[in-house]
Amino acid sequence: MSQSFAKSSARERITQVVESWFLTEPLLFAAWTMHDVVERPSLATIRVGRGKIEFNPDFIRSLRRDQLRSVLGFEAMRILLGHPYARQQPKAELSYQASNLTVQECLRTKLPIPRPRDVLGDERFDNQYFEFYYRELAERASHDEPADDDPDDPDAPDSSKDDSSKQEPSGDRADPPQPDDEGEAGQDSPDENDSDDSDGQPSGSSDAASTLDAYSDPDRVGMENTGRWDNDDLKRDEINAAVREAAQSDGWGTVGGQAKEQLMATLHPKLDYRGVLRNFRQSVLSVRRRLTRMKPSRRYGFAQMGSRYDFTTKLLFAVDVSGSMGHRDLQLGFSVVSHFFRYGVESVDVIWFDEDVRCEPLTLRRARSAFEVSGRGGTNFAPVIDYIDQHRDYDGLIIFTDGYAPVPPKPQNTRTRILWLFKDEATHRQMHQGLRPLGRAAFLKESAR
Template sequence: MTSKQRISNIIEKWYLIDPLFFAIWTTHELSINPNIQNIRVGLGKIEYNHTFIEALDAQTLYQVLRFEAMRIILKHPYLRRKENQTVAYTASNITIQEYLQTPLNFPYAKQIFQTDEYDKKYFEFYYYKLLEQQDSMGAQTGGGGGGGGGGAQEQYTNPETSGIENTESWDADEYYSNQINDKIESALENNTWGTVPSHIQELILATLKPKINYREILRSFRASIISVNRVLTRMKPSRRYGFLYLGSRRDFCTKLLFAVDVSGSVTNQDLRKAFSIINRLFKYGIERVDVLQFDSEIKGKPLTLKKAQTKIKVIGRGGTYFQPVIDYIDKNKEYDGLIIFTDGWAPIPTAPKNKRTRILWLFNNEHNYRRMKDNLKQIGGATFIKEL
């Protein structure tokens, strides 16, 4: 029996017992690629090396195909490309292994992080946790792979041998993401989950939730803090009495404070994003923005901007402490709104006494947003900048 026939026999069985896996598999083209080491998914293809398939026994092949089908269902190959491909492969493998719990030699979260605190999380979470682990340990690799043996399975599960090759084509792809979402929604509507248990269904359904649109949240925040002054004018007649009395106009007078975290943990790229957001606020109808820089303390006086700027000098780059910013709006209560741009690596501040000024926490990425949002919900709303 050829490798393609072995694969087809397994997939055909899914039609009855795992219709979601079958439906997802059929959205991709199956093809032989002798130039790769094992099996990979991406760009609408499932590519495999026939020698790798032939080296697997029936049960192991079944587990490998199911593992790759789950990788497609979770859309890991169709998320925005990660800078460290080896770590991305490891993060994907940990996520899938946590839920499928296969006999394949993929690691569980507890084996990598030495704690059960990170059990059954999601791809982005594990990716950033692995990067943090690398930084703290000075590691050279993505870690967390299969054994050091030379067998087919060991080679497949080891991120050092397969990570870069198997994630080569991974990148954001709306077309394939939508195709996958259609199949998931169909499974939900028709209850065709097959053998997929409820806790995995929840993980799959979570991938359907739309990403937070920080631009919409900024617009909403701007609308919630908008402030106007009624000014009498002779240039406009009174609606009731004509030119016998002064008319009135309403001038926008919103006072917005934008606090930028300039600590050492915030990258220059993140700072460019922050100041790009400030410039965008002028498009949303904000006529003036006071920009406050902070790390462990307030750095100088606020810079008042009345139009978009191409260059702003950054000062600071120390540690991070939010409390000085909160104390600042307690002393300066004239602000309608405060936006705090940060990576979130700081202690939770005490809530302000000033209840007038609305607060929005704007995080530099989704990982830091998820890590901090629940702890900050008593102080203000939160969103994050989607990776560009």
């Protein structure tokens, strides 16, 4: 078996691994067989996108059987999670790194790809999802970027080294000489220093871009390997159908519990709080009609006064400042207020509460990023409900909270619409059913699935 694998072409090696999945890894096998497998020597390693799996034959031949199995399984899981077909982000290198962290957390392979805790420095980053990792990486990258690049600064990084380490897009690289399949067996002769589990593979490759280190390095191959990622609803539906079939028939193979949770989560569309905010804003908009000679009547022109409509929406934003709400949670909550100044809302009244309402309303006519708040006790929603019962002129109330409090009584005020905005998905799942009679609910930050 070892001799057969050693003499096989790159495509044959891939086929041997994938065919071995037919009985043992039906879900990975299904993901792989949805794609055309294309040899592309101009690539550095291997990539997925637009219905194709493209590979550099030199890279494939440089891998031992166990390494190849891990790489192909890694790409199959990337397909199943939908990263090449639904998860576009502005920065290619960070997208690739976030995808790698997500897949590695699902599979825990022996590939030289770190776990999130190794990159982000804390175990609390375990078992998260693609968008979460991308946001964390992007935020840290923005903090690390220098203010400007001074070529005369002796402490500035050497850009020539950075540029040389990055992989150029596939269209700009010259294709390296590629032997045909008949000559590959001769190049696969084992080195006398290889270990027994190497299957007769050479221990490395002279091309640094055709190594596992390059495959795991977003700076080298991130742009190239995400270059064909694009929204594709049809392919995503096809992948989701395979995941559903695996769930119904217990056809997971050796896919572990964390990977199962991630895959099942892809079947359910995530709640877009921005869409909920837009719909809520539209539902509470109110206008006042007034006559003016500065605008002609549509029917009679300047012979009659025209109409002008002014928005008169009055919105109340209540922020939970209890001890369980962290500083970053409060910053995130207050940042939501800015969405309502873009159209249709001229001012927002803000109050904060814990066991009681802690301030008089603060009227904002533009977005603000800093507030001084008091409180930090427990959480009680009842004082906020009492507040809108006493002040019935509000069109809408948004309560931003972590949700750890009893469900309050239904308000007597039926005019003011209520939106419950939870800081994360976990508290939303716990509370939204009980709060449904009082209004709609959404959450800002998704939790691990």
